[in-house]
Amino acid sequence: MGDILRPIGIIARALDSISNIEFKEVDLTRGQYLYLVRICENPGIILEQLASLIKVDKTTAARAVQKLEKNGMIERRSDVTNKKIRLIFPTDKGREVYPFIIRENEYSNLVALKGLSEEEQKQLGDLLLKVELNISDDWEYVKAGHKRNY
Amino acid sequence: MGDILRPIGIIARALDSISNIEFKEVDLTRGQYLYLVRICENPGIILEQLASLIKVDKTTAARAVQKLEKNGMIERRSDVTNKKIRLIFPTDKGREVYPFIIRENEYSNLVALKGLSEEEQKQLGDLLLKVELNISDDWEYVKAGHKRNY
DNA sequence: ATTATTATGTTGTATTTGCAACTAAAATAT
DNA sequence: ATATTTTAGTTGCAAATACAACATAATAAT
Numbered sequence: 511m512g513d514i515l516r517p518i519g520i521i522a523r524a525l526d527s528i529s530n531i532e533f534k535e536v537d538l539t540r541g542q543y544l545y546l547v548r549i550c551e552n553p554g555i556i557l558e559q560l561a562s563l564i565k566v567d568k569t570t571a572a573r574a575v576q577k578l579e580k581n582g583m584i585e586r587r588s589d590v591t592n593k594k595i596r597l598i599f600p601t602d603k604g605r606e607v608y609p610f611i612i613r614e615n616e617y618s619n620l621v622a623l624k625g626l627s628e629e630e631q632k633q634l635g636d637l638l639l640k641v642e643l644n645i646s647d648d649w650e651y652v653k654a655g656h657k658r659n660y
Numbered sequence: 661m662g663d664i665l666r667p668i669g670i671i672a673r674a675l676d677s678i679s680n681i682e683f684k685e686v687d688l689t690r691g692q693y694l695y696l697v698r699i700c701e702n703p704g705i706i707l708e709q710l711a712s713l714i715k716v717d718k719t720t721a722a723r724a725v726q727k728l729e730k731n732g733m734i735e736r737r738s739d740v741t742n743k744k745i746r747l748i749f750p751t752d753k754g755r756e757v758y759p760f761i762i763r764e765n766e767y768s769n770l771v772a773l774k775g776l777s778e779e780e781q782k783q784l785g786d787l788l789l790k791v792e793l794n795i796s797d798d799w800e801y802v803k804a805g806h807k808r809n810y
Numbered sequence: 811a812t813t814a815t816t817a818t819g820t821t822g823t824a825t826t827t828g829c830a831a832c833t834a835a836a837a838t839a840t
Numbered sequence: 841a842t843a844t845t846t847t848a849g850t851t852g853c854a855a856a857t858a859c860a861a862c863a864t865a866a867t868a869a870t
Binding site for chain 2: 825826827828829830834835836
């Protein structure tokens with residue numbers, strides 16, 4: 511069976527590295543674009559959902575969101591029915607940055623898929639979604655402190 | 661055109677997160693397994709090659725290698741013909757850890773590919789290699805300080 | 811109704827990551 | 841032969857990341 515972990519890691523690091531360099535132009539520091547796009551697309555999302563969506567530790571997400579708030583990109587509102595949760599929304603400033611992120615991501619996607627047929631692109635996307643589903647469970651399991659046996 | 665950046669990022673973070681937790685058992689701190697496997701498979705590799713292979717900043721690789729050296733996992737030897745480079749080799753201790761890393765990675769790979777047919781697995785692997793090639797050039801380009809226009 | 815458990819979020823601390831700037835050897839150009 | 845550029849590696853700093861431990865609200869169990 512072929513290994514997919516390594517190419518996936520390589521591609522992910524390369525893309526993330528490129529994005530982080532390019533998003534300095536819109537005053538986003540390392541990693542922040544990840545959170546901001548999700549918040550723009552899911553206004554009212556809560557922290558734990560956000561962390562789970564991105565697959566990042568919740569304390570990392572917490573500090574990223576704190577920083578986005580401090581920089582005026584997002585704002586948090588308390589819920590009326592649930593005093594514990596804090597709903598996260600993009601501000602106007604955050605919404606202005608959003609198209610820039612999308613444009614960059616679309617371009618990187620274009621570069622990544624260069625030379626693949628329409629059919630191949632679709633296959634790749636479909637297969638990656640399956641892999642994402644497969645691995646998500648193990649991530650939650652291991653993060654929750656459980657031990658996989660193999 | 662479907663987006664592949666997001667699933668790839670999600671999968672990569674999830675897998676890396678799992679690995680980092682599981683490799684504490686063999687006294688590897690975050691990220692170190694990445695370097696150690698490559699060094700074991702390419703004994704005598706130099707730092708810049710290693711960084712480029714993994715797609716990580718060379719200063720990050722430098723510090724990871726320093727730490728692996730301090731912990732007795734790898735050793736560095738100077739080259740006779742080239743005074744500038746330092747060849748990196750695994751130690752016996754490093755070589756002992758290697759099979760553990762491989763076993764964990766193979767298991768994660770298995771989980772990731774669950775439910776995919778042999779044919780699909782092969783396709784996915786082939787397509788990812790193409791994507792890796794596509795994006796590698798842009799990574800080198802942007803890391804070298806150049807600006808992409810899109 | 812009270813207790814136990816889970817869900818959501820935060821802070822302390824240690825470590826990793828990477829950009830900037832630098833040194834020096836090697837390779838290339840003049 | 842000398843000067844220039846590229847290659848390889850390092851250190852200073854600032855920031856991100858995540859584990860541990862915690863607080864408290866919400867939910868479930870008794």
